[in-house]
Amino acid sequence: xxxxxxxxxxxxxxxxxxxxxxxxxxxxxxxxxxxxxxxxxxxxxxxxxxxxxxxxxxxxxxxxxxxxxxxxxxxxxxxxxxxxxxxxxxxxxxxxxxxxxxxxxxxxxxxxxxxxxxxxxxxxxxxxxxxxxxxxxxxxxxxxxxxxxxxxxxxxxxxxxxxxxxxxxxxxxxxxxxxxxxxxxxxxxxxxxxxxxxxxxxxxxxxxxxxxxxxxxxxxxxxxxxxxxxxxxxxxxxxxxxxxxxxxxxxxxxxxxxxxxxxxxxxxxxxxxxxxxxxxxxxxxxxxxxxxxxxxxxxxxxxxxxxxxxxxxxxxxxxxxxxxxxxxxxxxxxxxxxxxxxxxxxxxxxxxxxxxxxxxxxxxxxxxxx
Amino acid sequence: xxxxxxxxxxxxxxxxxxxxxxxxxxxxxxxxxxxxxxxxxxxxxxxxxxxxxxxxxxxxxxxxxxxxxxxxxxxxxxxxxxxxxxxxxxxxxxxxxxxxxxxxxxxxxxxxxxxxxxxxxxxxxxxxxxxxxxxxxxxxxxxxxxxxxxxxxxxxxxxxxxxx
Numbered sequence: 001x002x003x004x005x006x007x008x009x010x011x012x013x014x015x016x017x018x019x020x021x022x023x024x025x026x027x028x029x030x031x032x033x034x035x036x037x038x039x040x041x042x043x044x045x046x047x048x049x050x051x052x053x054x055x056x057x058x059x060x061x062x063x064x065x066x067x068x069x070x071x072x073x074x075x076x077x078x079x080x081x082x083x084x085x086x087x088x089x090x091x092x093x094x095x096x097x098x099x100x101x102x103x104x105x106x107x108x109x110x111x112x113x114x115x116x117x118x119x120x121x122x123x124x125x126x127x128x129x130x131x132x133x134x135x136x137x138x139x140x141x142x143x144x145x146x147x148x149x150x151x152x153x154x155x156x157x158x159x160x161x162x163x164x165x166x167x168x169x170x171x172x173x174x175x176x177x178x179x180x181x182x183x184x185x186x187x188x189x190x191x192x193x194x195x196x197x198x199x200x201x202x203x204x205x206x207x208x209x210x211x212x213x214x215x216x217x218x219x220x221x222x223x224x225x226x227x228x229x230x231x232x233x234x235x236x237x238x239x240x241x242x243x244x245x246x247x248x249x250x251x252x253x254x255x256x257x258x259x260x261x262x263x264x265x266x267x268x269x270x271x272x273x274x275x276x277x278x279x280x281x282x283x284x285x286x287x288x289x290x291x292x293x294x295x296x297x298x299x300x301x302x303x304x305x306x307x308x309x310x311x312x313x314x315x316x317x318x319x320x321x322x323x324x325x326x327x328x329x330x331x332x333x334x335x336x337x338x339x340x341x342x343x344x345x346x347x348x349x350x351x352x353x354x355x356x357x358x359x360x361x362x363x364x365x366x367x368x369x370x
Numbered sequence: 371x372x373x374x375x376x377x378x379x380x381x382x383x384x385x386x387x388x389x390x391x392x393x394x395x396x397x398x399x400x401x402x403x404x405x406x407x408x409x410x411x412x413x414x415x416x417x418x419x420x421x422x423x424x425x426x427x428x429x430x431x432x433x434x435x436x437x438x439x440x441x442x443x444x445x446x447x448x449x450x451x452x453x454x455x456x457x458x459x460x461x462x463x464x465x466x467x468x469x470x471x472x473x474x475x476x477x478x479x480x481x482x483x484x485x486x487x488x489x490x491x492x493x494x495x496x497x498x499x500x501x502x503x504x505x506x507x508x509x510x511x512x513x514x515x516x517x518x519x520x521x522x523x524x525x526x527x528x529x530x531x532x533x534x
Contacts, residue, residue, distance in 0.1 A: 212467030237506020
């Protein structure tokens with residue numbers, strides 16, 4: 001009898017060009033290699049791997065597979081997974097092959113977009129090319145495809161159980177679904193922004209009672225608590241502010257290979273009427289009249305010339321953001337701009353408020369995930 | 371915190387009137403934590419001390435009803451000194467978007483220095499401890515009385531440590 005003993009998707013932890021990314025599940029659980037093990041891995045979620053589109057483009061994706069045979073008469077065989085793993089000859093020595101490299105056929109990256117695929121691989125073997133194929137094992141895997149190697153706060157090194165900043169598959173479970181089908185960074189970041197804003201008012205809502213305080217991003221990003229909230233738990237509660245939204249958007253988008261920052265604008269400026277996350281009422285935030293500061297997910301240098309993604313609020317997108325009627329516009333891939341340019345800054349702040357609503361690129365950061 | 375924002379916060383909240391000032395004498399609390407018995411009719415749902423932050427912080431969630439509609443987030447910061455506690459106040463004030471948060475003075479003051487928004491958020495420092503008390507549930511509750519309960523407990527703790 002032939003069996004699959006183990007499969008390595010991430011067989012080269014120093015690169016992600018022909019294999020998977022270095023991953024962990026969450027703050028406390030590491031994903032070791034091999035990702036699939038006989039008698040251990042049953043369901044797709046027991047065998048997770050992630051691939052990045054950019055570094056693997058034009059390259060052959062490979063896995064490493066260890067097989068065994070209890071039949072002393074079987075020294076040579078050919079093994080494959082039709083449509084998934086290219087057939088290759090294998091050689092048993094004392095009933096074992098050691099790890100052998102197999103090429104993937106049409107790997108999930110061949111879709112060319114972000115997504116999550118649960119795969120059932122039906123392994124087959126045959127003695128020689130003149131024999132028919134025989135099914136001998138089924139392995140199940142959850143494969144994440146992201147655009148590029150995740151950017152900070154996510155890290156690829158060191159690849160160790162102690163590195164809590166390795167990309168979390170618990171984050172990818174949401175981020176890859178939110179940005180499913182995206183083929184560019186801008187598209188992925190926009191989809192993440194839309195999904196975060198759409199969490200209101202059921203999952204989160206703007207923190208009017210707390211003065212717009214940070215519940216998930218005071219210091220580090222309380223990502224574990226936020227994931228708990230996403231799954232229906234209490235988390236750190238229902239309230240969020242702009243820093244929370246900026247942190248959630250940038251951290252989840254960066255897990256997909258985007259390159260966003262959390263950065264502030266300010267300080268002390270009057271607002272146009274907006275639709276804060278979770279609110280159905282056009283008003284200056286909570287009726288306060290203005291913001292002491294505001295924070296968004298921001299591209300590049302976080303200046304007036306760079307684009308923002310703001311999941312905390314919708315602005316008035318019509319020709320006159322200073323007065324009703326209002327046309328809701330979720331700022332996504334929208335340039336911050338200068339006063340009078342009628343882009344993000346003008347839509348957020350009143351005419352009098354705009355001079356105090358300045359990019360503060362010195363605040364640019366990417367909070368650690370905890 | 372960025373220097374520009376710190377200046378803005380110090381000016382807005384009149385920091386020169388309170389920064390670094392506090393009652394005389396050694397008044398320090400060490401290894402602060404929540405016991406769960408501080409608030410009557412509230413259950414301590416979760417409390418986590420994080421030594422990795424500067425200053426060390428204790429994040430707690432308190433539940434009033436089974437459905438979890440009435441929740442309080444009570445965060446404590448154990449600073450190295452009164453001055454460090456006031457730096458932490460400035461840091462937290464810098465994370466509040468509302469321009470309506472105001473300093474509370476006079477007989478209604480809580481702790482050595484306190485800031486409030488209506489009666490739904492209280493931030494105060496007592497000696498080297500900073501407490502931030504906020505709503506975390508869909509049903510908004512008043513937090514002023516709760517803040518006073520925690521402040522009284524802090525006062526007792528400081529007094530008992532002073533007598534040692």
